[in-house]
Amino acid sequence: MEKQEVLEQLKREKDAVILAHYYVEPEVQAVADYIGDSFYLSRKATELPNRTLVFCGVSFMGESAKLLNPEKTVLLPDAAADCPMAHMVSKSVVDAARRQYDDLAVVCYINSTEEIKSWSDVCVTSANAVSIVKNLPNRHILFIPDKNLAHYVAEQVPEKEFIFNEGYCPVHEHMAAEEILLLKREHPKAEVLAHPECCGGVLQLADYIGSTSGIISYAGKSPKKEFIIATECGVAYALGKERPDAAFYFPKTSPVCGDMKKITLENIIQVLKTGENEVLVNEKTAAAAGSTLTRMLTLAGQAETGAV
Ligand code: 13P
Numbered sequence: 001m002e003k004q005e006v007l008e009q010l011k012r013e014k015d016a017v018i019l020a021h022y023y024v025e026p027e028v029q030a031v032a033d034y035i036g037d038s039f040y041l042s043r044k045a046t047e048l049p050n051r052t053l054v055f056c057g058v059s060f061m062g063e064s065a066k067l068l069n070p071e072k073t074v075l076l077p078d079a080a081a082d083c084p085m086a087h088m089v090s091k092s093v094v095d096a097a098r099r100q101y102d103d104l105a106v107v108c109y110i111n112s113t114e115e116i117k118s119w120s121d122v123c124v125t126s127a128n129a130v131s132i133v134k135n136l137p138n139r140h141i142l143f144i145p146d147k148n149l150a151h152y153v154a155e156q157v158p159e160k161e162f163i164f165n166e167g168y169c170p171v172h173e174h175m176a177a178e179e180i181l182l183l184k185r186e187h188p189k190a191e192v193l194a195h196p197e198c199c200g201g202v203l204q205l206a207d208y209i210g211s212t213s214g215i216i217s218y219a220g221k222s223p224k225k226e227f228i229i230a231t232e233c234g235v236a237y238a239l240g241k242e243r244p245d246a247a248f249y250f251p252k253t254s255p256v257c258g259d260m261k262k263i264t265l266e267n268i269i270q271v272l273k274t275g276e277n278e279v280l281v282n283e284k285t286a287a288a289a290g291s292t293l294t295r296m297l298t299l300a301g302q303a304e305t306g307a308v
């Protein structure tokens with residue numbers, strides 16, 4: 001039997017559904033039931049009737065799905081697929097800011113561990129960070145762990161005072177403005193589409209800044225035929241499907257997230273067969289961490305419907 005057929009049979013037997021991030025390998029995206037950015041996937045995980053969710057992405061994604069759906073079985077195809085940025089803040093940073101500012105909101109990027117979420121007031125993703133922060137009643141914002149997304153949001157919401165942390169995504173941080181400038185010289189008609197995890201120098205050169213879904217949907221609607229893409233190479237698969245007529249150029253140093261690439265058809269089949277790598281949350285922090293995610297879903301929903 002082909003791997004795809006084995007997978008379909010196991011999905012039926014286990015009442016399972018496959019969710020995948022745009023950065024996983026194309027062959028994994030091809031078998032996924034739902035593909036999206038972190039926000040889409042976290043919301044989708046709360047809407048599905050299936051008993052088992054196989055989360056093709058890094059561990060904070062599976063953990064978020066479990067925190068939002070404690071009654072479901074969430075499986076990670078590779079338990080070692082982890083986002084380094086998700087650990088890049090210490091409790092002392094949060095405690096110091098809480099001591100200093102009475103009106104502080106601790107805003108935590110979804111790329112963070114359950115424990116870090118439990119110290120925070122609200123979670124955000126790159127798709128909703130600006131609108132959620134804008135609508136918070138608090139004036140002081142400690143944004144953790146990502147410094148680049150934090151600086152981008154701070155620029156969009158100048159009425160708030162930000163406290164920054166030193167975390168970063170190694171894949172996006174590695175992209176240099178010089179590489180984008182070089183690509184712009186080579187392809188002067190191309191639009192630059194960048195993820196806000198990139199450094200300020202790259203973002204200054206961008207025509208559009210947004211989440212992975214935002215980048216894909218922007219390219220889908222743009223009249224241009226050439227795009228310079230400042231995010232992880234995995235988006236090339238969805239971009240190619242969205243705009244088969246267009247050319248996409250990535251920095252020469254090839255932004256690849258090794259952790260996302262750990263997900264394979266073989267390890268998806270393995271966890272479905274055996275139930276290995278089930279995501280278990282820490283009962284001490286699950287309630288607080290889950291409520292930061294629920295608050296994100298509520299505030300993002302209100303912003304979408306114009307209720308705030
Ligand atoms: P998105 O939410 O834009 O998909 O980003 C996830 C991520 O890990 C970016 O590095």
Ligand code: SF4
Binds near residue numbers: 082111171197257
């Ligand atoms: Fe984490 Fe960066 Fe990989 Fe996204 S691309 S999962 S932020 S290491």
